[in-house]
C-alpha cells in the first residue's frame with residue numbers, strides 16, 4: 356500500500372544551483388531595489404511631511420527610514436560583518452519594541468538629512484560585507500539569508516510607508532499607471548479544493564522566515580474557495596443589504612468594534628449622492644466595482660462572509676488552494692508554479708497604486724484555478740498567528756514568536772504594495788483584527804462535506 360504522505364514534496368527553490376557569486380549578485384540587486392523604493396517614498400514629500408505623524412497608527416516616515424538603516428547596521432554590518440558600530444547611540448531610538456508608534460514623534464530622531472546620510476553609510480558598509488562574507492558555514496549567512504532578511508525588512512517597511520502615504524492628507528504625490536482590468540472571460544464563483552493532505556510551510560526556501568518553517572503535512576477536508584477576492588461590487592451588496600446594521604452577521608468582538616468606532620463602510624470610503632467614493636493616495640474617485648475590496652478589518656471580512664452564507668478560509672486552506680498541485684502532490688513556491696513573480700503573474704511592488712480588477716492576472720492562477728492569491732490585497736484568514744509544529748525562533752524571538760497567540764489574525768498573499776522579494780506561497784503576515792489602514796481584503800470559503 357502506498358502511503359500518500361510519502362509522495363508529498365516541496366518544490367525546490369532553485370537557490371541550490373546558484374554559485375556564491377550569483378547569490379551575492381542576487382542579494383545586491385534585491386537590496387538596491389528596496390533602497391530605490393525607500394528613496395522614492397521618502398523623496399516624494401518635503402521634510403516637514405517626513406517628520407510629521409500622519410496617523411497615531413503610523414511612525415513618521417523619517418523614523419521608518421532610519422529604522423531600516425538601524426536594522427541593517429545591526430544584522431549586516433555588526434553581526435555578519437563583525438564591524439564596529441556606526442551609531443550605537445541611536446540603537447534604542449529605532450528599536451520598535453522600546454517605543455510604540457504613537458510615541459515615536461516625540462523622540463530625538465535623526466532629521467531627514469541625517470537619516471538619509473546614515474542609511475547611505477550603512478548601505479556602503481553592508482555592500483563591503485556582502486563582497487566578502489562566506490555564504491556557508493553559518494545559518495545566518497547560508498545562501499545569503501541575512502541579506503534576504505534585511506531586504507524583506509526594508510520592503511515591509513516600504514509597504515508600511517506606502518500605508519502612511521495613504522493616510523496622509525493633501526495633494527497626490529505618488530503616481531503610477533492604472534491597474535489592469537479583467538483579462539479573462541467569466542470565471543466560476545468558487546473552486547473545489549479536494550480533501551486530503553498537503554505540505555504546508557517550507558523547509559527549503561532559503562530566504563523564508565522562521566514562522567514559515569518547517570514544512571509539515573496538514574490534512575485539509577474538502578472545501579470551496581472563491582475564485583477571486585471579494586470585489587467592491589460584491590461588497591456594495593452587503594452595504595445595500597444593511598450588513599453593517601445587522602447584529603446577526605457580526606461576532607461579539609466584531610459588533611463591539613463596529614459600534615464603538617461607528618464603522619459604516621471600508622476605510623477611506625464615503626457615501627455620495629451617486630454612490631460610493633473613496634480617497635486613494637490623495638485622489639478622490641468612485642469606488643470601482645470590479646476591483647477587490649481593500650481597507651477592511653478582519654471583523655468586516657468575517658461579517659461579510661457570514662452574510663454571504665460562507666466563512667473565511669483557514670490559513671491551511673488558503674495555502675493549499677495556492678500551492679497544492681493535484682497532478683503531482685507537490686507544494687509549489689507560488690500559485691502559478693515555481694518561478695519568481697513576473698509582472699504578468701501578480702499585481703505586486705507598487706507598480707500600480709490600487710488592486711487590479713478580478714480576473715486581471717490569469718497567468719497567476721493556481722493549479723486548481725484560483726486567481727489573484729498573490730498580490731492585489733492581503734487576505735484575512737480565520738486563523739490565529741501561531742508557530743508551526745517544530746517551530747524554532749530564528750534569528751531572534753522578536754521576529755515572530757512574541758506575536759504568537761489569539762490577538763493576531765494571519766493575512767496571506769501580499770498586496771499591490773508588497774514587493775516580490777517579500778512574498779511567497781508560504782509567507783505569513785499578521786495583524787490585529789481591527790486593523791484596516793493596511794491593504795487588506797479577503798476571499799470567502801465554505802465547507803464541502805461529502806464531496
Ligand SMILES: [Fe+2]
Nearest residue numbers: 422451508512
Ligand atoms: Fe522593523
